[in-house]
Amino acid sequence: MSLLTRTTCSFFAIGLLLAACGNEPEATEPAADETVVETEEATTETLETVADADAEATPAPAGVDYTAAESGTYTEDDGHAYIVFSYDHLGFSKPIVRWGDWDANLNWDADNPENSTLDVTIDATSVDTGVADFNDHLNSADFFNTAEYPQITFTTTALEVTGADSGILTGDLTIKDTTQPVTMDVTINKAGFEERGNVYKLGFSGRTTLLRSDFGLDAYVPNVSDEVDVVVEAEFEKPA
Incomplete structure (x- = not known):
């Protein structure tokens, strides 16, 4: 074979090889x-x-069995009943103040809780800050003026059951000579019979926010907040 022929064959072989390589399928990535x-x-x-x-x-969750506490008149268990309020003091703290003496009557309808009613009377002079001088100031005419208005009262006007253990309590709150409607979010913690005390019991938690200026208690606003958070934790009982 001549040199020309061998060279031509070589180029032809290289061409086939390159063509084969160029026709390899490329891997496809998503x-x-x-x-x-x-x-x-x-x-x-x-x-x-x-x-x-x-x-x-x-x-x-199954919620609370309201019928576990039979219908009737319940009163607060003084050893497990709290009404407290708090407010913003100059932005430095939120003091917590308690009323130490109050009475309540709950007329409980176990079959139809929304028919239940609640009346509360607070001894306004029992306000307790933990500081005697501050207690005297709150009792003065600057605030609750308890010499003229010794009681604070609350009477329900409606109770709406909103869930398995929750409701909205609406009522009239009277402080000094002013009455305003108040709405409170309520959780019914438990209803049942307590064998140790031989009583039927109901446990409630309540929370609301008021404007104290609505009741003529506007001293030092806005340095001391107008908004006051009220918290109620109470057990009610009815002798078996």
Whole structure:
């Protein structure tokens, strides 16, 4: 074979080799957007599966059995009854003040709780800050003026049951010579019979926010906040 022929064959072989290499199929990778979508879908399916498993494993709370405390008139358990209020003092703190002496009558309708009524009378002179001089100031004409208005009263006008253990209590609050409607969020903690005391019991928690200026108690506003947070924690009992 001549040199020309061998050279031609060599170029022909190289050409075939290059053609073969150039025709190799390229590996195809998924687009970035497709990968993100597939990952999000897989994550969503996993979360839904976990949520379904949790829902099956954890039953919904049964709430409070209102009928466990029979209908009738209940009074506060003085050893477990608290009415406190707090306010912002110059931005430095939120003091907590308690009324130490108050009476309440709860007419409880176990079958229809929304028909229940509550009347509360607070001895305004029993305000307790923990500081005797401050107690005297709150009793003065600057604030509660207890010499002329020794009582604070609250009487319900409506009770709405909003959940298995919750409600909204509406009533008229009278401080000094002013009466204003007040709405309080209420949690019914427990209803039942307490064998140790041989009494039926109901436990409540209540929270609301008032403007003290609505009741003529506007001294030092706004340095001392107009808004006052009121918290009630109380157990009521009825002898068996």
